[in-house]
Amino acid sequence: MKPPIIALIGNPNAGKSSLFNQLTGLRQKTGNFPGVTMDRKSGPWSIDDQTTATVVDLPGVYSIYPKSLDEQVVTDILANPQHPDYPDVAIVVVDASNLHRNLLLFTQVADLGLPTILALNMLDVAKEQDKDVNAVRLAMRLGVPVVRINARTGEGADALRKAVMKQIQEPVLPGKPLFDPADEAPALIASTKAQYGLSNNYLALQYVIQHDGFTFLNEQQRNGLDTLIADHDFREVPFQASETITRYKRIAQIVTEVVTDQRPIGKPTWTQKLDRVLLHPIWGYTIFALILLLIFQAIFAWAAPFMDGIDTGVAWLNGQLKESLPPGPLTDLLTDGILAGIGGILVFIPQIAFLFLLVSLLEESGYMARVMVIMDRIMRKFGLNGRSVVPLISGVACAVPAIMATRSIGTRRDRLITILVTPLMSCSARLPIYTILIALVVPSRRVLGVFNVQGLALMALYLLGLLSALLAAYVLKLILKTKERGYFIMELPTFKLPRWNHVGLTVWESVRAFVWEAGRVILAISIILWVLASYGPGNDMQQAEEAVRREQPTLSSDDLNNRIASERLEASYAGKFGHFIEPAIRPLGYDWKIGIALLSSFAAREVFVGTMSTIYSIGAGGDDEGVTIRERLQQERNPATGGPMYTPALAWSLLIFYVFAMMCMSTLAATQRETKSWKWPTVQLIYMMALAYGAAFLTYQLMA
Amino acid sequence: MSKRSVADLKIGERAVIQAFNDEVMSLKLLEMGCLPGAEVCMGSKAPLGDPICLHVSGYCLSMRKSEAATILVD
Numbered sequence: 001m002k003p004p005i006i007a008l009i010g011n012p013n014a015g016k017s018s019l020f021n022q023l024t025g026l027r028q029k030t031g032n033f034p035g036v037t038m039d040r041k042s043g044p045w046s047i048d049d050q051t052t053a054t055v056v057d058l059p060g061v062y063s064i065y066p067k068s069l070d071e072q073v074v075t076d077i078l079a080n081p082q083h084p085d086y087p088d089v090a091i092v093v094v095d096a097s098n099l100h101r102n103l104l105l106f107t108q109v110a111d112l113g114l115p116t117i118l119a120l121n122m123l124d125v126a127k128e129q130d131k132d133v134n135a136v137r138l139a140m141r142l143g144v145p146v147v148r149i150n151a152r153t154g155e156g157a158d159a160l161r162k163a164v165m166k167q168i169q170e171p172v173l174p175g176k177p178l179f180d181p182a183d184e185a186p187a188l189i190a191s192t193k194a195q196y197g198l199s200n201n202y203l204a205l206q207y208v209i210q211h212d213g214f215t216f217l218n219e220q221q222r223n224g225l226d227t228l229i230a231d232h233d234f235r236e237v238p239f240q241a242s243e244t245i246t247r248y249k250r251i252a253q254i255v256t257e258v259v260t261d262q263r264p265i266g267k268p269t270w271t272q273k274l275d276r277v278l279l280h281p282i283w284g285y286t287i288f289a290l291i292l293l294l295i296f297q298a299i300f301a302w303a304a305p306f307m308d309g310i311d312t313g314v315a316w317l318n319g320q321l322k323e324s325l326p327p328g329p330l331t332d333l334l335t336d337g338i339l340a341g342i343g344g345i346l347v348f349i350p351q352i353a354f355l356f357l358l359v360s361l362l363e364e365s366g367y368m369a370r371v372m373v374i375m376d377r378i379m380r381k382f383g384l385n386g387r388s389v390v391p392l393i394s395g396v397a398c399a400v401p402a403i404m405a406t407r408s409i410g411t412r413r414d415r416l417i418t419i420l421v422t423p424l425m426s427c428s429a430r431l432p433i434y435t436i437l438i439a440l441v442v443p444s445r446r447v448l449g450v451f452n453v454q455g456l457a458l459m460a461l462y463l464l465g466l467l468s469a470l471l472a473a474y475v476l477k478l479i480l481k482t483k484e485r486g487y488f489i490m491e492l493p494t495f496k497l498p499r500w501n502h503v504g505l506t507v508w509e510s511v512r513a514f515v516w517e518a519g520r521v522i523l524a525i526s527i528i529l530w531v532l533a534s535y536g537p538g539n540d541m542q543q544a545e546e547a548v549r550r551e552q553p554t555l556s557s558d559d560l561n562n563r564i565a566s567e568r569l570e571a572s573y574a575g576k577f578g579h580f581i582e583p584a585i586r587p588l589g590y591d592w593k594i595g596i597a598l599l600s601s602f603a604a605r606e607v608f609v610g611t612m613s614t615i616y617s618i619g620a621g622g623d624d625e626g627v628t629i630r631e632r633l634q635q636e637r638n639p640a641t642g643g644p645m646y647t648p649a650l651a652w653s654l655l656i657f658y659v660f661a662m663m664c665m666s667t668l669a670a671t672q673r674e675t676k677s678w679k680w681p682t683v684q685l686i687y688m689m690a691l692a693y694g695a696a697f698l699t700y701q702l703m704a
Numbered sequence: 705m706s707k708r709s710v711a712d713l714k715i716g717e718r719a720v721i722q723a724f725n726d727e728v729m730s731l732k733l734l735e736m737g738c739l740p741g742a743e744v745c746m747g748s749k750a751p752l753g754d755p756i757c758l759h760v761s762g763y764c765l766s767m768r769k770s771e772a773a774t775i776l777v778d
Binding site (some may be wrong): 046062063065067097098100106166237238240241244245248271272275276280281282284285369372373374376377386486487488489490491494509 | 730
């Protein structure tokens, strides 16, 4: 027997995710809802000895009428009994401290005629506000089981289990609907029900109002509904407005019967007191700036020792393997190819973990909503939205989750612009490139006693990324005209202490996704690159080696080996690729070796440093223990001038190139998925690449 | 008959919602609990006075000034 499906539904901040974590613990799975790339969290829940249900956590919504893409999924499931996630029992989680607004969604779900349970959460918060809810009377008035729970502590889980079990065994459907659309539009509802084989009046209304968003209907069915609407002269906006008003009117009656409110009028809560500071014209921005500084500090300074540790560990393992395995191409592939590639991924874990830790703390506590409020006005000037702040901040770690986070932006144009500019924020994959090139050409000294010049250079690159993202957004705002009205209506949740298990889970999930998603790409590219750099067409590499031996018979064995290795690399497939694109990148100051690195990092920019070390270590012969990639780059000579290859002009040209360049397949794939078109990833790729080429060209020509 | 809207309220000022002058926006606001007859109180304003934070039906709702201007009060 298929396990019964229990859907968790509720307003944002009602405690739905806490309840989900309580019920499923660590056994939860994150996947996608069928057909959409919306995160779907599900997990098993043992209701009794024989029954294990599948709990599905649906995105938080205020009503059954979706306002943004992530909200659409709730209606998609509830309106379609054929949907694989269509619940056997719907648990609506309700915030008892704000029963009035939370009941709107509840009554809509109940009116769809599903077996429903109301989980009354946050009674402790209600109590702090001198409010109490009479659960028994509420159950009588609504005609569904009501269970008092505390999602944070797990109180009430047993009662919930019993109620769910009862609903599975003998489902009790909600009684008389709170709002019956047949009262107002009887003919339309009757025809829709007859034509589409529906039995529920409210479901029929959803077909009428929302059919454009229902992917489970075919075009003919949707057109049929358009005809029905025209035939009955139905006007959906006033109808929906009167539905909401009627519901709230009836809910208000229920609330006055079940809630006792003894709150002294006008007494400010501590959330209100905090808001006075956090939204203050001066203090608000100061605090936000300090928090941003803290995040950067964590990413760069606190993560450093962990990153060094991982680096050392991987290098040690590499050395051990090289010593213990017999030398040969397979060992080389394992060490220089695969292990070097994996090390390149693992080293980002501390930064990603710190970033997601801090961002999820800000979200959990309710502070992020305040940031959106104080940033909305500024963001709007650039064609963005207050809600764009979260993607832009997350973009400093990785553009892929950042682009997925844009789903909460309800305005289509704001969302599109946010997606298009987010990859300009310097993500953590750019950091190793920045670090290594800055160390090469910027002196490590202090100015004004505290600031390290290298640190300032790094900061400047990040600021350049941010400014270009804002400018690009501004230009896009001028190009993309829309009739759609932007809006920003958002609940400011009360401040809460973060739930540490929740935060831990978020961090764990994001690290796991990063290692798995980015890891596969990097691993594949490392292997391909290693093969391309170790083999060449025909016997070109052989001939190159013999030529060196013939022409330079007097060289010492070390120098000879180095020359041979570098000539062989030049004759390899990778070398030929590099030479092929050299004319195009010459104006930026790059040679064929950098060309190889550029090409290989085209799919994922984090490959750049790995490629550079592969190229320069393959090109450096066998005896290279203890020479870091930085030293090797420093020793590299420019064959034309005889001076060092990595002049400040070249290094800055590369740095600027990587600030702008769209070198990330995963990001393009995310843009494609999120915009459901090939047009926007193409636009993104072209505009960022053009920007990168132009800016790097200017930099090199001005500095050289 | 005055045409005052929520956007005109000062911090701490209370008013009762009368009507909306924008049908589409009113759907979103109604669902969030801004109902005709409900009492609202201007909680705080972001720097430069936009967006604003409104206390309505027992919680705090933020919106842009232009959106607040569609909510007419007595």
